[in-house]
Amino acid sequence: MKAIRHLGITITDREKSLHFYRDLLGLKIVIDTHESGEYLDNMSALQKVEVNIIKMEADDGNLIELLCYKSHPRRPDPAREICSVGPTHVAFTVANLDEIYEKLIRAGVIFNAPPQLAPGGRFKVTFCKDPDGTLIELVERLEEEKIPENLFSVRDKIILITGAGGGLGSKIAAALAERGAVVYAFDISFPQTEEKAINNLFQLRCDVTNDSLFKNICAGIFGKHGCIDALINCAGVAITKEDKNCKLYSREQWDKTLNVNLSAPFACSQAVFEHMARNRRGSIVNITSLGAERGFPHNPAYGASKGGLKILTKCLARDWGKLGIRVNNVVPGYMGAGMTEKTYNNEEIRRIRSANTMLGRWGSPKDLIGPVVFLISDASSYITGADVPVDGGWLANGFPDLEGIE
Numbered sequence: 001m002k003a004i005r006h007l008g009i010t011i012t013d014r015e016k017s018l019h020f021y022r023d024l025l026g027l028k029i030v031i032d033t034h035e036s037g038e039y040l041d042n043m044s045a046l047q048k049v050e051v052n053i054i055k056m057e058a059d060d061g062n063l064i065e066l067l068c069y070k071s072h073p074r075r076p077d078p079a080r081e082i083c084s085v086g087p088t089h090v091a092f093t094v095a096n097l098d099e100i101y102e103k104l105i106r107a108g109v110i111f112n113a114p115p116q117l118a119p120g121g122r123f124k125v126t127f128c129k130d131p132d133g134t135l136i137e138l139v140e141r142l143e144e145e146k147i148p149e150n151l152f153s154v155r156d157k158i159i160l161i162t163g164a165g166g167g168l169g170s171k172i173a174a175a176l177a178e179r180g181a182v183v184y185a186f187d188i189s190f191p192q193t194e195e196k197a198i199n200n201l202f203q204l205r206c207d208v209t210n211d212s213l214f215k216n217i218c219a220g221i222f223g224k225h226g227c228i229d230a231l232i233n234c235a236g237v238a239i240t241k242e243d244k245n246c247k248l249y250s251r252e253q254w255d256k257t258l259n260v261n262l263s264a265p266f267a268c269s270q271a272v273f274e275h276m277a278r279n280r281r282g283s284i285v286n287i288t289s290l291g292a293e294r295g296f297p298h299n300p301a302y303g304a305s306k307g308g309l310k311i312l313t314k315c316l317a318r319d320w321g322k323l324g325i326r327v328n329n330v331v332p333g334y335m336g337a338g339m340t341e342k343t344y345n346n347e348e349i350r351r352i353r354s355a356n357t358m359l360g361r362w363g364s365p366k367d368l369i370g371p372v373v374f375l376i377s378d379a380s381s382y383i384t385g386a387d388v389p390v391d392g393g394w395l396a397n398g399f400p401d402l403e404g405i406e
């Protein structure tokens with residue numbers, strides 16, 4: 001058995017009601033008749049009834065009847081009066097509530113409020129009145145959001161990475177290109193700019209402290225592809241003093257470190273900003289350091305620059321979030337490559353640092369690939385302003401794992 005839901009609505013002005021239900025809500029007329037006589041009087045408990053019945057069908061097959069009474073001079077039994085005007089309301093499901101709301105508003109229909117998400121988030125709802133004041137609820141059932149299969153994909157994304165000639169940057173750039181991204185790899189150490197991509201990767205010789213050069217290159221990339229999806233600020237310097245007893249630090253060392261590690265990520269982010277903002281989409285990943293989180297000896301410029309970068313990330317995330325641009329930090333621990341390769345090769349230092357790391361080992365550049373891919377891909381679409389430590393638990397550790405002491 002199939003239940004037929006069927007509802008009668010009393011109307012007073014046929015033309016106005018037809019305009020509302022047929023022209024604006026899109027219901028189809030199935031039957032349009034005039035009825036009167038003994039049968040109707042008996043059924044309605046009224047006398048000498050004459051009514052125009054317009055049966056209308058909604059998209060989902062449900063029926064309503066518009067009942068326009070021409071005459072019913074006596075109502076012997078008010079308790080059995082047929083009338084939907086009053087506390088009753090009629091709900092219609094619609095495919096696109098915003099669209100129909102705009103249409104009805106333009107036709108002069110009055111609404112209680114614009115369409116709103118109902119509690120639970122599965123329906124969008126609004127209420128208006130038909131020409132006779134019957135309350136009409138319009139409901140859009142929201143599709144369950146599908147989680148895309150390629151959530152972690154960077155394929156075809158246009159990604160810029162600085163410091164891509166270094167121990168960490170080179171591995172990150174190659175891994176992104178291998179996963180189908182178009183990678184623009186910047187480094188001051190590259191002998192020249194390669195016009196042609198090799199395996200999806202363009203090498204560009206560029207000093208990231210040269211703001212206008214980087215900005216012009218970005219404009220060219222945007223002109224070619226129509227988008228810049230991600231920027232990874234990975235270029236960095238750590239100028240350590242040989243004389244560990246000296247407590248003075250040169251201004252030159254300070255300036256260079258701050259320029260490369262902090263001012264350049266700021267300027268590079270500014271350079272991609274307008275392109276990302278235009279598409280309302282973009283991810284910026286800044287590579288900070290344990291030095292952004294703790295006080296380390298002999299290189300205050302490095303710590304200050306990375307600490308500055310950590311907070312710069314949060315400030316840009318705050319300012320650019322509503323434009324669809326996410327900004328996050330990756331915080332590498334001891335990766336045993338690039339600028340920590342030398343210390344990794346010192347057995348004693350290696351042992352002590354491993355003992356301070358929960359996972360009991362140094363990292364490697366490949367440990368950074370997953371977190372960077374994650375922060376660039378849609379998998380992290382609700383993450384911004386965050387620090388993502390990739391440090392084997394070094395920062396979270398409360399006590400070194402020194403044999404016999406625990």
Ligand SMILES: NC(=O)c1ccc[n+]([C@@H]2O[C@H](COP(=O)([O-])OP(=O)(O)OC[C@H]3O[C@@H](n4cnc5c(N)ncnc54)[C@H](O)[C@@H]3O)[C@@H](O)[C@H]2O)c1
Nearest residue numbers: 163165166167168188189207208235236289335338339340
């Ligand atoms: N290696 C680690 O263990 C480790 C740990 C924490 C943080 N980091 C950070 O990771 C990033 C990469 O470090 P790495 O270990 O690969 O060091 P690296 O020295 O091997 O690489 C840094 C790269 O930056 C480039 N660079 C420096 N100045 C530049 C400039 N003005 N313009 C363009 N390129 C410039 C260098 O040429 C180099 O290729 C750095 O920001 C560093 O602070 C590294």
